[in-house]
Amino acid sequence: xxxxxxxxxxxxxxxxxxxxxxxxxxxxxxxxxxxxxxxxxxxxxxxxxxxxxxxxxxxxxxxxxxxxxxxxxxxxxxxxxxxxxxxxxxxxxxxxxxxxxxxxxxxxxxxxxxxxxxxxxxxxxxxxxxxxxxxxxxxxxxxxxxxxxxxxxxxxxxxxxxxxxxxxxxxxxxxxxxxxxxxxxxxxxxxxxxxxxxxxxxxxxxxxxxxxxxxxxxxxxxxxxxxxxxxxxxxxxxxxxxxxxxxxxxxxxxxxxxxxxxxxxxxxxxxxxxxxxxxxxxxxxxxxxxxxxxxxxxxxxxxxxxxxxxxxxxxxxxxxxxxxxxxxxxxxxxxxxxxxxxxxxxxxxxxxxxxxxxxxxxxxxxxxxxxxxxxxxxxxxxxxxxxxxxxxxxxxxx
Amino acid sequence: xxxxxxxxxxxxxxxxxxxxxxxxxxxxxxxxxxxxxxxxxxxxxxxxxxxxxxxxxxxxxxxxxxxxxxxxxxxxxxxxxxxxxxxxxxxxxxxxxxxxxxxxxxxxxxxxxxxxxxxxxxxxxxxxxxxxxxxxxxxxxxxxxxxxxxxxxxxxxxxxxxxxxxxxxxxxxxxxxxxxxxxxxxxxxxxxxxxxxxxxxxxxxxxxxxxxxxxxxxxxxxxxxxxxxxxxxxxxxxxxxxxxxxxxxxxxxxxxxxxxxxx
Numbered sequence: 001x002x003x004x005x006x007x008x009x010x011x012x013x014x015x016x017x018x019x020x021x022x023x024x025x026x027x028x029x030x031x032x033x034x035x036x037x038x039x040x041x042x043x044x045x046x047x048x049x050x051x052x053x054x055x056x057x058x059x060x061x062x063x064x065x066x067x068x069x070x071x072x073x074x075x076x077x078x079x080x081x082x083x084x085x086x087x088x089x090x091x092x093x094x095x096x097x098x099x100x101x102x103x104x105x106x107x108x109x110x111x112x113x114x115x116x117x118x119x120x121x122x123x124x125x126x127x128x129x130x131x132x133x134x135x136x137x138x139x140x141x142x143x144x145x146x147x148x149x150x151x152x153x154x155x156x157x158x159x160x161x162x163x164x165x166x167x168x169x170x171x172x173x174x175x176x177x178x179x180x181x182x183x184x185x186x187x188x189x190x191x192x193x194x195x196x197x198x199x200x201x202x203x204x205x206x207x208x209x210x211x212x213x214x215x216x217x218x219x220x221x222x223x224x225x226x227x228x229x230x231x232x233x234x235x236x237x238x239x240x241x242x243x244x245x246x247x248x249x250x251x252x253x254x255x256x257x258x259x260x261x262x263x264x265x266x267x268x269x270x271x272x273x274x275x276x277x278x279x280x281x282x283x284x285x286x287x288x289x290x291x292x293x294x295x296x297x298x299x300x301x302x303x304x305x306x307x308x309x310x311x312x313x314x315x316x317x318x319x320x321x322x323x324x325x326x327x328x329x330x331x332x333x334x335x336x337x338x339x340x341x342x343x344x345x346x347x348x349x350x351x352x353x354x355x356x357x358x359x360x361x362x363x364x365x366x367x368x369x370x371x372x373x374x375x376x377x378x379x380x381x382x383x384x385x386x387x388x389x390x391x392x393x394x395x396x397x398x
Numbered sequence: 399x400x401x402x403x404x405x406x407x408x409x410x411x412x413x414x415x416x417x418x419x420x421x422x423x424x425x426x427x428x429x430x431x432x433x434x435x436x437x438x439x440x441x442x443x444x445x446x447x448x449x450x451x452x453x454x455x456x457x458x459x460x461x462x463x464x465x466x467x468x469x470x471x472x473x474x475x476x477x478x479x480x481x482x483x484x485x486x487x488x489x490x491x492x493x494x495x496x497x498x499x500x501x502x503x504x505x506x507x508x509x510x511x512x513x514x515x516x517x518x519x520x521x522x523x524x525x526x527x528x529x530x531x532x533x534x535x536x537x538x539x540x541x542x543x544x545x546x547x548x549x550x551x552x553x554x555x556x557x558x559x560x561x562x563x564x565x566x567x568x569x570x571x572x573x574x575x576x577x578x579x580x581x582x583x584x585x586x587x588x589x590x591x592x593x594x595x596x597x598x599x600x601x602x603x604x605x606x607x608x609x610x611x612x613x614x615x616x617x618x619x620x621x622x623x624x625x626x627x628x629x630x631x632x633x634x635x636x637x638x639x640x641x642x643x644x645x646x647x648x649x650x651x652x653x654x655x656x657x658x659x660x661x
Contacts, residue, residue, distance in 0.1 A: 007527070014527070014528050015525060015527050015528060016496060016523045016524060016525075016528055017523060017525060018451075018452045018522050018523060018525070018552070018554070018576075019525050019552045019553060019554040019556075019557060019565075019576065020554035020555070020556050020576060020579055020580075021556075022525050022527070022554075022556075022557070022561075023554075023556045023557060023558060023561065024556065162458060163448065163449070168449065169449075172449055172450075172451050175451045176451060176452075176454075176580075176581045179451075179452065179579060179580060179581060180579055180580035180581065181579070182556060182579055183556070183579065279501075280500075281497045281500055281501065282496045282497045282500060282523065283449060283497060284449075284451070285523070290497070292497065292501065294501065295470040295471060295498055295501060295502075296447075296471070296497040296498030296499070296500060296501025296502065297447065297448040297465060297497075297498065298448045298449050298497070
């Protein structure tokens with residue numbers, strides 16, 4: 001039997017947290033390991049994935065988008081069709097089942113776009129847990145529908161007014177709550193971030209995306225895709241789909257960060273894309289690439305999409321980049337908006353602004369590829385939550 | 399200058415925390431000097447960080463203000479050098495989150511700190527599991543007397559006994575015992591389970607035990623001082639000094655009052 005898991009991915013990851021939280025991380029790791037080895041836990045998780053989340057999510061051939069771009073054939077892994085509208089539910093339910101197993105009664109969560117907050121609120125309702133979600137006031141203003149959804153589901157949404165009032169500050173507050181109430185509270189972290197075991201645990205719960213997609217794309221096209229593209233905030237949807245293909249060395253893995261108003265503007269969240277600010281550091285319990293100033297203060301970030309608007313990237317992505325197994329690029333706000341519109345108009349699918357960054361990269365690459373090549377995009381979430389932002393920017397009549 | 403160990407000859411000791419740069423850099427130097435000359439036995443000199451996740455609102459605001467005043471790690475080290483120049487001889491501990499220290503460079507940070515007469519470090523987001531690289535760097539950069547500057551070990555109410563034993567095994571200087579689960583900040587009462595917690599720690603180690611988090615009044619300090627080797631006071635200190643029109647005399651009054659409660 002396994003007793004403990006590696007805490008690092010190469011030089012990245014680790015457990016940079018106050019002592020008060022260390023015993024909780026050790027307990028969580030041990031609960032996670034025992035759950036992974038318990039067929040009943042696995043059966044319960046699988047059952048929820050099919051009967052509640054609606055998995056497997058479909059694989060959609062984007063015929064008109066592919067024809068429009070005139071190159072590679074584009075397929076979409078439809079996480080937007082998972083219950084609650086994004087991949088976040090996979091991890092939220094996995095962790096909530098663990099919370100039950102550990103006998104805790106209360107969860108706290110952070111949210112940027114609100115998709116993880118909604119998923120956490122949903123999982124808490126389903127499994128009878130108390131749920132508090134921390135959300136920056138800037139994000140509350142731009143993702144209102146998700147705030148309503150969380151409240152309707154019975155979660156308490158606590159506005160965060162410190163710092164930049166976005167995801168980073170919501171995580172700070174969630175950790176402060178956790179450190180105060182750690183004996184009966186679990187921190188249901190929504191991305192492949194934070195201290196060990198979170199990055200490993202979140203990847204494991206999100207790996208359902210990659211394992212399904214692998215079977216589906218093979219059935220549909222008869223082979224492996226040439227390229228997989230996913231957006232990367234913390235990077236949970238990306239690591240989820242990548243994990244199914246990491247051993248298939250001919251499959252190119254591309255993560256897309258938020259380029260915001262452009263790298264030179266300084267207003268972005270491209271941890272890998274801006275070497276002047278993106279350096280190895282420690283934030284929120286993990287060592288990874290972090291946008292920071294010369295003095296090690298965490299930099300302000302900007303993105304049109306709240307879910308990518310964060311100063312650090314999941315540690316496993318930093319490692320995959322070092323290994324040259326995955327590469328990372330960025331899409332600007334403008335490119336993401338154009339991709340959003342194009343997918344709406346060609347396929348009748350309204351993507352989340354986060355996922356639109358992945359679509360934007362496909363738009364750049366597909367025309368340069370042959371028609372017998374295949375791009376698989378992880379369409380991580382749906383865009384209903386973004387309609388306010390998008391209609392304003394695109395000048396659509398309300 | 400007084401060695402860290404010598405500060406514990408007469409206990410309980412009084413250890414205030416104050417961030418360099420609050421409310422501005424020159425005043426913070428004056429405040430720390432006043433604390434040192436009016437009863438503080440050791441001072442935790444705070445380095446500011448944009449995301450202080452173990453701190454409550456008062457320290458968050460103070461360190462944010464310090465950052466707005468342009469405090470950086472090099473400027474904070476200069477301020478400590480100035481304190482030594484002014485004749486502050488008590489032990490000074492640098493307290494800060496890990497990222498700014500990493501950004502400065504571990505070995506540079508430790509050797510600069512040793513050069514200006516720092517006596518040790520408290521890094522709240524660096525548990526023993528991750529402390530290896532820092533401690534290796536510290537061994538390479540001893541101070542002029544040849545002493546290795548210690549990374550102060552922290553214990554919490556959630557730390558199990560076997561873990562306490564591991565953490566305290568090679569502890570140097572003192573143990574920082576976090577009195578409550580939570581962030582820094584004032585509390586109404588001293589936690590009822592503190593005496594039990596302290597005796598659990600004492601069962602594992604003979605290193606002095608200092609208690610921090612939530613000590614808000616001289617009465618709290620007195621109660622904790624009766625069972626611990628030292629009391630650490632941060633938020634109450636910042637609040638008292640922050641609300642005064644004369645921060646230096648407020649610092650003096652604060653030190654006299656808290657030290658007095660421990661005599």
